[in-house]
Amino acid sequence: GQQVMQIPQYQHVQEGEDFTTYCNSSTTLSNIQWYKQRPGGHPVFLIQLVKSGEVKKQKRLTFQFGEAKKNSSLHITATQTTDVGTYFCAGPGSASDMRFGAGTRLTVKP
């Protein structure tokens, strides 16, 4: 069945460094969503990408959707301690369910 793979599993950075997480699907996605889950919290919606090649920015966060709509990335410029958490990508599964990637856990050293 359709799978959403996400790498890396963990990323530890020094505050001020950049961070990128990648998401790959085995099938074409109609859309891809990104969520952030703080430690001890619940996933919070960040953004949805729909168009091929789409790029969206939210302050220091840049989201991209691949031309083939099978991959996506989230890039954070100049990380801050408030960026700590696990970032998930998610896309529609074959049964119209939501398939989440395993997540990338980001830790930031001040």
Added chain:
Amino acid sequence: KAGVTQTPRYLIKTRGQQVTLSCSPISGHRSVSWYQQTPGQGLQFLFEYFSETQRNKGNFPGRFSGRQFSNSRSEMNVSTLELGDSALYLCASSLVSGGLAASYEQYFGPGTRLTVT
């Protein structure tokens, strides 16, 4: 507008028991999805309800069931609990107007932490 609420927040049960978890979606949201989150398996889709009908079901055994009421509130039930059912159970609602829930942003509740001993 109030967010998604889940009750109880924490629960400890023993093997073989059953449990019912409750979720109240954001007002106006008719779609409610349930997920199981564990360190090993990540976020796994359980099922989605829309207007009291189960539209999708994930790959979980029949011990996991759910329902949705006319006011969109939802419950999920797990019977004959196993140790492996220990997890954070998350409910998410979305403003679906009849389309696929997976195409809409989902608003998650704080979750119910279930521990099975």
